[in-house]
Amino acid sequence: MNANRILTIISAGLLLPATAQQSLESAYRTTGTAVVAAFETQRQVLQTSSAVILDGRKEIAYGVVISADGYILTKASEVAGITGLAVTVDQTTYREVKVLIVDPTWDVALLKVEASGLVPVVYAPTSAVPQGTWVVANGATTRTGRRLLAGIVSAKIREIPATGGAALGVILNAKSKLLEIDAVNEKSGAKEAGLQKGDVILSLDGKKVTKIEEIGAILKDRKAGSTIKLIYRRKTDEVTVDVRLAARGEMFTDQMNRNDQMSGDFSPHRSGFPRVMQHDILGSRTVEGGPLLDLDGRCLGMNIARANRAESFAIPVEDLKELAARLMKQAGK
Amino acid sequence: MKFPLIFPIVALLPWGAFAEEGRPYVNDLKAPESRKDLEAIQKALGLALPKARAATVCIEIKEGSGSGVIVSADGLVLTAAHVAVGVKKKVTVILEDGTRLKAETLGLVADKDAAMVRILEPGTYPFVEIDRAETTRLGDWVFALGHSGGFDKERGSVVRLGRLVRIASATFQSDCMLIGGDSGGPLFNLAGKLVGIHSRVGQQLQVNMHVPMTEYVSNWDGLMKGEFIGEGPFAQKPAKGNGFLGLATEPRQGGGLRVMKVGSKSPAEEAGIKEGDIILKMNGVALENREQMQGLLKEMAAGDGLTLETERDGKAKTLTLELGER
Numbered sequence: 001m002n003a004n005r006i007l008t009i010i011s012a013g014l015l016l017p018a019t020a021q022q023s024l025e026s027a028y029r030t031t032g033t034a035v036v037a038a039f040e041t042q043r044q045v046l047q048t049s050s051a052v053i054l055d056g057r058k059e060i061a062y063g064v065v066i067s068a069d070g071y072i073l074t075k076a077s078e079v080a081g082i083t084g085l086a087v088t089v090d091q092t093t094y095r096e097v098k099v100l101i102v103d104p105t106w107d108v109a110l111l112k113v114e115a116s117g118l119v120p121v122v123y124a125p126t127s128a129v130p131q132g133t134w135v136v137a138n139g140a141t142t143r144t145g146r147r148l149l150a151g152i153v154s155a156k157i158r159e160i161p162a163t164g165g166a167a168l169g170v171i172l173n174a175k176s177k178l179l180e181i182d183a184v185n186e187k188s189g190a191k192e193a194g195l196q197k198g199d200v201i202l203s204l205d206g207k208k209v210t211k212i213e214e215i216g217a218i219l220k221d222r223k224a225g226s227t228i229k230l231i232y233r234r235k236t237d238e239v240t241v242d243v244r245l246a247a248r249g250e251m252f253t254d255q256m257n258r259n260d261q262m263s264g265d266f267s268p269h270r271s272g273f274p275r276v277m278q279h280d281i282l283g284s285r286t287v288e289g290g291p292l293l294d295l296d297g298r299c300l301g302m303n304i305a306r307a308n309r310a311e312s313f314a315i316p317v318e319d320l321k322e323l324a325a326r327l328m329k330q331a332g333k
Numbered sequence: 334m335k336f337p338l339i340f341p342i343v344a345l346l347p348w349g350a351f352a353e354e355g356r357p358y359v360n361d362l363k364a365p366e367s368r369k370d371l372e373a374i375q376k377a378l379g380l381a382l383p384k385a386r387a388a389t390v391c392i393e394i395k396e397g398s399g400s401g402v403i404v405s406a407d408g409l410v411l412t413a414a415h416v417a418v419g420v421k422k423k424v425t426v427i428l429e430d431g432t433r434l435k436a437e438t439l440g441l442v443a444d445k446d447a448a449m450v451r452i453l454e455p456g457t458y459p460f461v462e463i464d465r466a467e468t469t470r471l472g473d474w475v476f477a478l479g480h481s482g483g484f485d486k487e488r489g490s491v492v493r494l495g496r497l498v499r500i501a502s503a504t505f506q507s508d509c510m511l512i513g514g515d516s517g518g519p520l521f522n523l524a525g526k527l528v529g530i531h532s533r534v535g536q537q538l539q540v541n542m543h544v545p546m547t548e549y550v551s552n553w554d555g556l557m558k559g560e561f562i563g564e565g566p567f568a569q570k571p572a573k574g575n576g577f578l579g580l581a582t583e584p585r586q587g588g589g590l591r592v593m594k595v596g597s598k599s600p601a602e603e604a605g606i607k608e609g610d611i612i613l614k615m616n617g618v619a620l621e622n623r624e625q626m627q628g629l630l631k632e633m634a635a636g637d638g639l640t641l642e643t644e645r646d647g648k649a650k651t652l653t654l655e656l657g658e659r
Binding site: 130309 | 363364365366367371378382476481488490491492494496497498499500501510511512515538
């Protein structure tokens with residue numbers, strides 16, 4: 001403690017005289033407290049209409065409150081497999097959380113907590129706002145209060161194709177003359193569908209396949225997030241399953257490029273989205289899932305991925321509304 | 334490659350409170366305080382963006398891609414030295430709409446990371462004005478444009494908003510987040526004037542470095558003339574004599590050199606030279622013997638352009654190629 005304090009004082013002493021005038025104090029930087037204070041009305045919307053998703057006490061994601069009675073959208077891959085799931089909205093923490101349904105294309109989960117009188121987000125009329133428009137998203141949070149980060153819309157709305165194309169997520173045995181599975185990727189749709197080492201792929205989308213090139217040809221124009229019918233043989237049984245396709249580059253992540261290395265942190269699932277808004281707010285990768293607000297406090301979209309240190313993606317409001325309605329319907333509400 | 338991120342700190346810019354034309358009042362607030370202030374930033378940015386965006390280009394080089402910005406109607410482009418890599422190199426400039434243009438690098442300042450490129454195809458190009466008066470101060474709102482991660486027509490160049498957070502010798506630091514591919518791209522003030530060129534980033538997100546315009550303005554003539562100014566670390570002077578052509582020749586009676594052998598996959602082979610061709614001139618110099626050609630090559634470096642006047646079956650042909658690395 002003492003040693004720390006001394007170090008701090010020494011380093012401050014070294015830095016201050018030279019930089020006092022030519023370095024901006026952190027409070028006045030774009031993410032600084034003084035600048036962020038100008039967005040108090042938007043922060044109040046985050047306070048009541050964004051959710052903090054917790055694993056025990058650890059924040060793992062944010063969420064968008066879409067109904068007064070406790071329906072909340074969040075980023076699915078961040079909540080998958082979490083057993084101690086809890087949700088904080090405003091100052092109340094809900095420990096009973098149901099994951100009702102997941103949309104793999106958008107990587108969004110619909111959660112339900114037992115609540116009443118929540119304040120759902122108000123959707124903005126369109127995501128087609130000019131580049132340079134201010135946007136606000138969840139920043140760090142405390143147990144009772146939400147904080148925010150501000151930035152701007154920074155590029156055109158567009159599709160983000162799956163990195164490396166859409167894939168089943170299996171590695172085939174090169175020595176086998178059959179399409180025999182040698183390994184199944186842990187994050188893949190093949191794993192979810194129950195495929196195992198030793199299974200032999202017989203057909204895809206109703207077409208017989210005997211060569212790896214034929215699989216490639218069938219998957220070439222498919223999108224990540226879509227599913228494909230697959231028939232395989234295990235011992236003597238033939239089994240039909242629907243396999244979710246995922247971005248090859250995200251299942252087999254051995255290839256970090258130079259930009260990934262300098263980004264520090266990025267979302268594991270950051271490609272294969274049908275349409276995204278891009279902005280320059282950099283939360284940590286584990287705080288996706290909250291609403292993206294405009295200056296009126298209306299919801300322009302939902303934050304879904306930090307792609308790298310310069311680019312963040314949000315689901316545009318039109319797609320978000322449709323997705324919310326569809327998931328609610330599928331969940332039987 | 335790692336660049337030093339700590340520089341001696343010297344006051345560089347005048348520190349006055351006079352209001353310049355086009356300078357939004359929000360720059361003179363310590364922080365925006367109200368919705369009106371935020372909207373003033375948004376409005377200025379919205380007004381400046383179309384012109385700034387139109388002048389922002391992607392620069393493709395052999396090793397990858399960076400960004401740049403057009404500063405004259407006839408196609409002068411400013412970029413970073415580590416994007417240009419060297420002087421008089423062929424590069425491709427890509428406009429926002431995807432138009433690809435032939436260009437060449439002019440001069441560079443190797444120790445400051447400044448460089449100039451010229452678009453070779455005649456035309457009238459969208460351009461931006463340089464903040465020659467150096468009106469930008471600490472805390473001013475700025476925005477960065479660049480082709481982050483390479484050209485993407487569907488996305489366009491990426492805009493990021495931030496403040497000028499540090500002014501040091503030959504360096505501006507902003508909190509506009511930069512990434513690979515942004516190098517050489519423009520930093521603008523809210524009046525839409527060019528104030529810096531993206532150079533490098535640190536491990537921390539807050540560390541985004543730009544080369545101030547003064548480094549370009551003070552070296553303008555040398556840059557225009559294609560001079561290699563200063564020493565590293567952002568560009569290395571080519572090492573003379575490491576150029577590779579890939580030819581074996583013998584003198585021909587009556588002048589010129591006869592090609593005896595062409596190296597497989599050599600620059601000579603790629604340029605279309607075949608055994609039996611006669612090389613009459615290299616870069617305009619008539620060749621009499623092998624030593625003469627070797628002497629010329631010794632003065633050149635990998636990546637340098639070479640013009641050969643050749644003859645095959647009595648027909649003359651001029652070839653241009655780029656030397657490989659030995």
